Amino acid sequence: MDALCRICCIPAELLAKVPGLGPLIRMCCTSVGQKVLMALTGLALCGFLVTHLSGNLLLFAGEEAFNTYAEKLHSMGALLKAAEVGLLATFLAHLGLAVSTTAMSRRARSKQYAQKESKQGAFALPSGGASNWMLLTGLGIGAFLVLHLVDLKFKLRPDLDYATQDGAYATVNMVLPSPVSFVAYSVALILLGIHLSHGVRSALQSLGVSHSKWNKLIEIGSMLFAWAIALGFICVLGWVVLNS
Amino acid sequence: MSSDLINLTLRVWRQNDPDSQGQFESYQLNGVSTHMSFLEMLDVLNEQLIESGQESVAFDHDCREGICGTCSLMINGQAHGPDKATTTCQLHMRRFNDGDTVTIEPWRATGFPVVKDLVVDRGAFDRIISAGGYVSVNTGNAPDGNAIPIAGTTQEVAMDAAACIGCGACVAACKNASAMLFVSAKVSQLAILPQGQQERSERVVSMVSQMDDEGFGSCTNTSECEAACPAEISVSNIARLNREYLRASLCGRD
Amino acid sequence: MVRVASETLNSRVPEGHVDQIWDKHRFNMKLVNPANKRKFSVIVVGTGLAGGSAAASLAELGYEVKSFCFQDSPRRAHSIAAQGGINAAKNYPNDGDSIWRLFYDTVKGGDYRAREANVYRLAQVSNNIIDQCVAQGVPFAREYGGTLANRSFGGAQVSRTFYSRGQTGQQLLLGAYQAMMRQVQLGKVQLYARREMLELIVVDGVARGIIVRNLVTGQLETHTADAVVMSTGGYGNVYYLSTNAKGCNVTAAWRCHKRGAYFANPCYTQIHPTCIPVSGDYQSKLTLMSESLRNDGRVWVPKNAGDSRAPAEIPDEDRDYYLERRYPSFGNLVPRDVASRAAKERCDAGFGVGDTNLAVYLDFRDAIMRVGEDAIRKKYGNLFHMYHKTTAEDPYKVPMRIFPAVHYTMGGLWVDYHLMSNLPGLFVLGEANFSDHGANRLGASALMQGLSDGYFVLPYTIGDHLATSELPTVPEDHPACVEALESAKGRIDQLLSVQGTRTVDSFHRDLGQIMWDNCGMARNKAGLESAVGQIQELREQFWQNVRVLGNGQSFNQSLEKAGRVADFLEFGELLATDALHREESCGGHFREEHQTDEGEAKRNDEKFNYVAAWEYNGVGEDSTLHKEPLSFDNVPPATRSYK
Incomplete structure (x- = not known):
């Protein structure tokens, strides 16, 4: 096969010659491999969400606790930067893979059906609908992230006065109740819940995690995890807004 | 048993050859017995078309008992029609009501180009099998059938996967036109059985590579294929394929 | 008037005792040197059990093979529809089976119209078939301990039938198909799907090629080779309604016949007793219900012609269990031909049931009462499901209505012991030939014969022909x-x-x-x-x-x-x-x-x-x-x- 890799556009044969890593690299050039990478990056992002949420939950513990946490985090310097770069790279890879696999799937059916109905019926997985909206929910979350970074990382919202706020706790309590943020954050978190409700289960399936004995548990566990994350953030949002 | 007769409007995809555009044609078909199978209903349509001087609708079919995998058809947007675990040839007209409009389309996928009307070319499946869907054992080389015991339960799981009839409904129903269910069924059957162990890694790598080359989409784990499969092949086979592929990539040789 | 040839046909069965003929003959036949095999080309028409296994085996040996089928894929040949199983004389159940017994049962089952030497060879290689298929990954049913399971079939008093649920034909065919597709990948088999054979090319009395029509483009193609193998199935569809697939036809065999190949015993047709009856004029094919159902189902018709009561309301004294009445010792398990004729006799006499009065009941009421619905479902669930799908009647509650239907044809192109027809270079395998079943085929023997011919007989005998014949190159413009x-x-x-x-x-x-x-x-x-x-x-x-x-x-x-x-x-x-x-x-x-x-x-x-x-x-x-x-x-x- 002299085909070019669908992701990096380097001849697959050349890639396979990298000593020791041939099979691994070759995998990344296939549809199956792309889904594996998609799963790994997705799960990594889930890992980030867990840490992010645990940090945010400190908001419930009050201003001092949260600010201490924020300061500690920011004092990590280079380590934090590295983590941020890694996170960005993971996010971009996840996005890139999504675009790439979607393009592949579009090519796989150039002519659409005049009529198309699901056969999964009323007993379909609750995530059945979600799987159809992965790219859109993902892009929605991506758009939200830009706002989120502008809001709270770079503190560049022109309509807000960051200078008057002292400490992370205060900043958060200023930003979230602003109408734009409140609406955007609420919508995004619901999108996140939807995205994860299919994403987590799908990632596990892509990694081959499946067993007739455990599949029901895996399914329910994935769903619980997805909505626990989304609801966790929503609680934080609600708490902050109600307290402001 | 009294025979109930219904009248139908059929919207059938007509396409002269692979290169032409194709369009829907509507046909009124009256007095369809509800005891007919769906394909017998199309037979009746074709007889009427020929009698009125029009070319018959081309559709693939052969055994008409649900095992050869030749028949296809998207019926009202569903692969093999509305029933679960049923091929088009096993679908009966009692499933439809008087006055219904029935839309009939061919499988649509880049990997399954239309040959004519409702007939598509599924040669891609053959090429995927020839890429590695076998055990390399020449005639005459076999040890005694009982030389390697296989637990009854293991055999059952292999048989569940081996039951695939290769009709292509999984591709047709998948929103990504992915062939993963078909490929994973063969990979699974041979990965489960001891006879398939020797070529386990090479097999999954070659078959997936061929699958990609044929232009099928990627699997997004929606399970629509499983719902559409007349042989009820489970998506757990897809998970097994993913496992096999990971294993081959992590532990396989260059 | 029948014109009778004065000379009898030579079957080329070697001299000797039947149990030694094949072994000896394998030694006596000429071989093609391994290095020379690639210089010979063979055309195989049909990709069922016989054709698929032959194409794979010949290619493995080194011959250049061209394989043809009219279906869109070789995996769809009608062998795929065989349900019950495949016989072999393994004697795994330790119940007294042997090659000799399988040979004996098959000759007797064929009503003494088969060639003994062929049948013995069939019984001999039956065991190799099972081994080969297991090695290919065919998931035969297994016992809990992991050994191969067997079940019983008609015409035998031993359990010698190997099976994969009700889909044995499918699994065996996919095994042969995969072996063939492996050779396609290796470049030894050229695959031509959606091609229909329309003519046999005979050069100086020797079969040397075929004309096929590309069913997609309509183009006629000429293919020449050193030998032609026909494995094109039976002619049951001459009856229009049969259990055969819609595409099954006699054309390829008939073209050979018209070019000089003799057609043997065409009147030997098998009518299977248990099929779902015709339900209307539009009917396009008939669906088989496996012979195994007669283990537990009782066949009956009402004692009074025209009894219009629902079957459940007809009490036992008004029922005629005619098989049990006529054949007390075998009862419902008489062979296929006998059961079919008995059903016809009752319907002809006016006792038939259903809309058309051309059906008899196959009733599981007593069996369900005896062992329970679950036990019956376990044994026959898929068949009951199939029946339900076709008729919309629930056979757990009302008796099945069944009627005989054309199922298999024992006749076919005449072949000698080498499976070669009277036209040199034309070999005929599987249901397409007439050879091994005589006037009646036993259940689970068709799969055995197809694979025996393709895996274990033709690869030997074709070499003899190629090694001993003058085969000058035939150009396409010959x-x-x-x-x-x-x-x-x-x-x-x-x-x-x-x-x-x-x-x-x-x-x-x-x-x-x-x-x-x-x-x-x-x-x-x-x-x-x-x-x-x-x-x-x-x-x-x-x-x-x-x-x-x-x-x-x-x-x-x-x-x-x-x-x-x-x-x-x-x-x-x-x-x-x-x-x-x-x-x-x-x-x-x-x-x-x-x-x-x-x-x-x-x-x-x-x-x-x-x-x-x-x-x-x-x-x-x-x-x-x-x-x-x-x-x-x-x-x-x-x-x-x-x-």
């Missing part, structure tokens, strides 16, 4: 090739030029009716004679009035069907002629004139102990009968009794 191509083309043009008013299917349906009425389960002189006349008449009408639309240069399913029906219209006459000439009853061939007082089949070993191989002399011309005498040195003929 006069014989050109002539065959023109002949195929002329036929297509002729079909398209009729431009009549009747559809192909309507002719096929009429032919089927003639065949079923006169050459079905019971035949008689007057009926057969009338059939011959009716077929000739129908054939004439066909060529004057058939309507085939479209053209020959494109995908045209009407044209495909027309060609096949045209051949059935010629072949049907030969079937009737053969049935007319065979003035005896044996196996699937039942002549009403030749029965015992109790209505059982009566063979005439004195006059008809031979294979009837017919030579073609032209359409409408009488064929010439060549006889191959049969001898039974090891299984002495006896009258079959199931009382």
Whole structure:
């Protein structure tokens, strides 16, 4: 096969010659491999969400606790930067893979059906609908992230006065109740819940995690995890807004 | 048993050859017995078309008992029609009501180009099998059938996967036109059985590579294929394929 | 009048005791040097169990193989529909089976009309088939401990049938198909799907190639080779309604016959007793319900003709369990031919049930009461499900309605011990040949024969032909090739030029009716004679009035069907002629004139102990009968009794 890799556009044969890593690299050039990478990056992002949420939950513990946490985090310097770069790279890879696999799937059916109905019926997985909206929910979350970074990382919202706020706790309590943020954050978190409700289960399936004995548990566990994350953030949002 | 007769409007995809555009044609078909199978209903349509001087609708079919995998058809947007675990040839007209409009389309996928009307070319499946869907054992080389015991339960799981009839409904129903269910069924059957162990890694790598080359989409784990499969092949086979592929990539040789 | 050839046919069965012939002969046959095998090419038509296994095995040996099928994929050949299982003399259950017993049962089951040496070889290699299939990854049913499981089938008192649920044919075929696809990948087999064979190319009396039509483009292609292998299945669809797939046809075999290959025993057809009955004029095919159902189901009709009560409301005293009544010792488990005739007899006498009065009940009420619905579901669940899908009736609650239907054809192109026809270089395998089943085939033996021919017989015998024959290169513009191509083309043009008013299917349906009425389960002189006349008449009408639309240069399913029906219209006459000439009853061939007082089949070993191989002399011309005498040195003929 002299085909070019669908992701990096380097001849697959050349890639396979990298000593020791041939099979691994070759995998990344296939549809199956792309889904594996998609799963790994997705799960990594889930890992980030867990840490992010645990940090945010400190908001419930009050201003001092949260600010201490924020300061500690920011004092990590280079380590934090590295983590941020890694996170960005993971996010971009996840996005890139999504675009790439979607393009592949579009090519796989150039002519659409005049009529198309699901056969999964009323007993379909609750995530059945979600799987159809992965790219859109993902892009929605991506758009939200830009706002989120502008809001709270770079503190560049022109309509807000960051200078008057002292400490992370205060900043958060200023930003979230602003109408734009409140609406955007609420919508995004619901999108996140939807995205994860299919994403987590799908990632596990892509990694081959499946067993007739455990599949029901895996399914329910994935769903619980997805909505626990989304609801966790929503609680934080609600708490902050109600307290402001 | 009294025979109930219904009248139908059929919207059938007509396409002269692979290169032409194709369009829907509507046909009124009256007095369809509800005891007919769906394909017998199309037979009746074709007889009427020929009698009125029009070319018959081309559709693939052969055994008409649900095992050869030749028949296809998207019926009202569903692969093999509305029933679960049923091929088009096993679908009966009692499933439809008087006055219904029935839309009939061919499988649509880049990997399954239309040959004519409702007939598509599924040669891609053959090429995927020839890429590695076998055990390399020449005639005459076999040890005694009982030389390697296989637990009854293991055999059952292999048989569940081996039951695939290769009709292509999984591709047709998948929103990504992915062939993963078909490929994973063969990979699974041979990965489960001891006879398939020797070529386990090479097999999954070659078959997936061929699958990609044929232009099928990627699997997004929606399970629509499983719902559409007349042989009820489970998506757990897809998970097994993913496992096999990971294993081959992590532990396989260059 | 039947024209009889003066010389008998030579079956080339070597001398010796039946259990040593094959081993000795394998040594005596000439071999092709391994390095020379790639210089020989072989055409294999058909990709079922016989064709698929032959193509794979020949390619493995090193021959260059071209494989053809009319389906869109070789995996769809009709072998895939076989349900029950495959016999082998493994004797795993330790119940007294042996190669000799399988040989004995098969010869007896065939009503003493099969060639002993072939049957013995079949029994011998049956064990290798199981080993080969297991090694390919065929998921045969297993016991808890992991060893292969067996079940029982009709005509045998031992358990020797290996199976994969109710899909044994599918699994065996996929094994052969995969072995063949491996050779496609290795470049040793060239695969030509959606190709229909329309002519055989014979050069100086030797089969050297075929003309096929590419069914997608309509193009006619010439393919030449050093040998041609036909594995194109049976001709059951001459009856229009049968359990065969819609595409099954006699065309390839008939083309060979018209080029000189003899057609043997066409009147031996198997009518399977348990099929879902016809439900209307639109019916396109019949669905088999496995023979195994008769283990637990009881067959009956009402004692009073025209009893219109629902079956459940008919009390036992008003039911006629006619199989149990007539055959007390075998009861519902009499062989296929006997069960079929008994059902016909009851329906003819006016006791049939259902809308058409052409059905009998197969009732599981007693079995369900005895062992419970769950136990029945475990055993037959998939069959009950299939029945339910087709009829919308629940067989757990109401008895199944069943009726016999055409299922398998024992007759076929005549072959010698090498599986070569009288035309040198033309080999015929599987259901397409006539060889191993005599006048009646036992359940689970068709799969065995197809795979035996392809995996373990042809690879040896074809070498002998290639090693011992002068085979000069045949270029595509050889006069014989050109002539065959023109002949195929002329036929297509002729079909398209009729431009009549009747559809192909309507002719096929009429032919089927003639065949079923006169050459079905019971035949008689007057009926057969009338059939011959009716077929000739129908054939004439066909060529004057058939309507085939479209053209020959494109995908045209009407044209495909027309060609096949045209051949059935010629072949049907030969079937009737053969049935007319065979003035005896044996196996699937039942002549009403030749029965015992109790209505059982009566063979005439004195006059008809031979294979009837017919030579073609032209359409409408009488064929010439060549006889191959049969001898039974090891299984002495006896009258079959199931009382």
